[in-house]
Amino acid sequence: MEGRVSAATDDSARRSTLRRGLVLGATLAAAAGAAIITQSIRHPTPSATLLVSGNIEAHQSLLSFKQIQSRITELPFDEGQWVEKGTVLARADDDDYREQVVLGESQLAARQQELASAAQNLLAARKTVLADEAESAQKWADYTRYQALWQEQVAAQQTRDQALTSAKQSTAALERDRALVGVAMRNVGAAEANVKAATDSLRLAKITLDYTVMRAPFSGVILVRNAELGEAVQPGTPIVTLADLDHVWLRAYLNEVDLGKVGWGQPAIVTADTWPGRHYTGRIAFISSEAEFTPKSVETHAERVTLVYRIKIDVDNPQHQLKPGMPADAMIDLTWTDHRRPGIGNGQAVIH
Numbered sequence: 001m002e003g004r005v006s007a008a009t010d011d012s013a014r015r016s017t018l019r020r021g022l023v024l025g026a027t028l029a030a031a032a033g034a035a036i037i038t039q040s041i042r043h044p045t046p047s048a049t050l051l052v053s054g055n056i057e058a059h060q061s062l063l064s065f066k067q068i069q070s071r072i073t074e075l076p077f078d079e080g081q082w083v084e085k086g087t088v089l090a091r092a093d094d095d096d097y098r099e100q101v102v103l104g105e106s107q108l109a110a111r112q113q114e115l116a117s118a119a120q121n122l123l124a125a126r127k128t129v130l131a132d133e134a135e136s137a138q139k140w141a142d143y144t145r146y147q148a149l150w151q152e153q154v155a156a157q158q159t160r161d162q163a164l165t166s167a168k169q170s171t172a173a174l175e176r177d178r179a180l181v182g183v184a185m186r187n188v189g190a191a192e193a194n195v196k197a198a199t200d201s202l203r204l205a206k207i208t209l210d211y212t213v214m215r216a217p218f219s220g221v222i223l224v225r226n227a228e229l230g231e232a233v234q235p236g237t238p239i240v241t242l243a244d245l246d247h248v249w250l251r252a253y254l255n256e257v258d259l260g261k262v263g264w265g266q267p268a269i270v271t272a273d274t275w276p277g278r279h280y281t282g283r284i285a286f287i288s289s290e291a292e293f294t295p296k297s298v299e300t301h302a303e304r305v306t307l308v309y310r311i312k313i314d315v316d317n318p319q320h321q322l323k324p325g326m327p328a329d330a331m332i333d334l335t336w337t338d339h340r341r342p343g344i345g346n347g348q349a350v351i352h
Contacts, residue, residue, distance in 0.1 A: 050261055050332040052311070054252030056272070058243035058324040060223065064236050066211045068092050071232045077240070079225050087216045090227075090239050094212040101209055104202035111198040115191035122184035128177045136170035143167045220244045223324065245320040250282065250328055253308040262287065262311070266336050270315050272328040280322065282330065286312035 074091035077083060143163040149155035226238035233239070250270055254262065262284055270280040291307040313330050315322060322328065 048333070048335050050258055050334055051329060052252040052254065052332065053327070053329050054250050056248050056315070056322045056324055056326040056328050057251050058220075058223075058245055058248045060241055060243045060324075061217060061220075062226075062238050063089065063214060063217075063240050063242055064238050065090075065092055065214060065233055067208055067235050068097075068211050069232075069234055070094070070096070070212065072227055072229055072239070075225070075227070075229045075239075077222050077225070079222055082221050083216045083219065083242070085216055085219045088213055089216055089222075089242075090214040092212040092214075092233065094209055097205070097209040097212055100205040101202065104198065104205040108195070108198040108202050111191065111194040115188070115195050118184065118187040118191040122181065122188050125177065125181040125184040129174065129181055132170065132174035132177050136167070136174045139163070139167035139170040214239060216242060218242070218244055219246070221320075243324055245317060245323070248315050248317045248322050248324070249285065250313040250315055250330055252311050252313060252330060254287075254311055255308055256291065259287075259309055261334050262332055263336075266332060268313050268330040268332045270313065270322075270328050270330045272322060272326055274326055275321055278321070280315050280317065282313045282315040284311055284332070285314040286310075 070092040072090055073093050074088070077089060083089065143160070143166070146155050146160040146163040150157055150160040220242045222240050223243045224241035226240060227233060264284055264287065266284045268282045268284065270282045271278070272280075288310040291309055293307065
């Protein structure tokens with residue numbers, strides 16, 4: 001009897017231990033699951049980003065002389081050199097254009113003299129009118145007196161008639177001189193117009209002279225020197241190609257299946273093999289609306305038959321470490337949402 005009781009007691013103890021083990025195992029499994037979930041929240045998985053590859057490009061300006069037909073007399077910079085905004089990049093022979101400025105200055109001086117003369121003539125004409133008005137008033141006053149004396153038979157009729165004729169002549173002279181004032185005013189207006197035309201012509205000559213000096217429109221690096229010293233150039237002939245390294249961008253391509261995952265303004269982290277361990281911030285600035293075949297330079301022949309969409313990622317490059325043509329990768333953040341524009345982000349693409 002005692003043996004049976006002991007066996008029952010041992011079996012109950014084993015079952016209790018087993019239940020405690022099962023409960024402990026379930027608890028540990030639940031804790032491990034919670035830890036995995038927490039870790040996945042704190043550290044996004046690779047599926048939360050999209051990797052694209054491409055090449056760094058720079059905003060480039062092909063600089064040339066405007067309205068200049070001359071030869072290059074100064075070209076102080078070579079390819080690869082850094083220049084600041086406003087730096088003189090090239091000069092053209094300006095002898096002819098300086099002569100145009102001198103001629104313009106002479107013409108302006110002559111037109112100013114003509115204006116001064118016309119103004120003096122107008123002043124003289126106005127003074128003549130004032131004298132005519134005074135004389136005419138006096139003549140008509142004399143006629144009025146002689147008319148009264150003639151009526152009283154004190155003055156002769158011939159005297160009265162002569163006074164009337166003199167008064168009418170003074171009136172005619174007054175009207176003539178008033179007309180001459182109008183002519184003088186028109187001459188002044190024409191002279192002023194000539195002065196303005198000469199001034200504008202001189203200003204244009206100076207602007208054209210300034211075109212003989214080419215200055216850097218922004219700070220950047222000279223990628224290509226398209227002309228040489230002493231070469232004759234026409235308007236629009238390329239002289240230098242200037243790249244803005246402060247504002248570079250990554251040219252990359254998206255597969256059609258990934259097109260709905262990106263949007264304008266979406267952030268990205270750009271890396272380059274040339275600078276391992278360094279990261280550059282960027283944002284998507286352009287998504288092509290037309291598909292194209294994958295460029296030969298980035299894919300194998302088998303993959304080139306796939307249609308892709310070109311994107312542009314603007315990259316901050318304050319230290320000018322990224323150079324045009326440099327291969328680079330970008331990790332696009334797929335968790336980003338543009339809260340300013342409903343529907344953009346989380347799989348809603350903006351196509352330009």
